[in-house]
Amino acid sequence: MFGHQERVAILLLIGVALAVIAAHIVLVQIGKTPFASAYTDQSADGTLVSLSGTIDQATVLKNGGHVLLTVKNVTVFIPVTVAGDRSFVKGSNVTVFGTVQTYQGKKEIMVSAAEDLRTVP
Incomplete structure (x- = not known):
């Protein structure tokens, strides 16, 4: 045959x-840990980075339910599809993996998957 x-x-x-x-x-x-570099102000757009720290502020956006976290004075954007039904509490410890992007002239980290977001109450 x-x-x-x-x-x-x-x-x-x-x-x-x-x-x-x-x-x-x-x-x-x-996971992404071995491939991500620690976030710095010099991290270039499109770079996979990690950031760990305490949530200083958590805001649910009115237009779509996306979440903005402030961690170590860095904005972390979490789309509603990633945030799901999670709640984010000021003072909780978080580790995020995401891509650096510039939005309205300010750098932020965009998280693209639920497993890239780890919180510890």
Whole structure:
């Protein structure tokens, strides 16, 4: 039915698919921590960063339910799809992973996934 070359090609294809699946599983397990740098005022837009600290202010925006946190004088934007039904309390400790972006001339961190936001009451 299949010749030698076809069998080799199918085995190679299966091997590559298994390698990609295994890499995906490993990367999901280790998370973004090894790939994120600590946030600084010099962090460039588009950079994956992390920030840990105490929530100084939490504001739910009236136009859409997005959340703005202030942590260490840095604004963290959390879209409603990421925030979900979580509540954010001033004084809670938080660790966020997100992408640096500039909004209205001010740098902020945008969180893009629920697992990139960890709170400790």
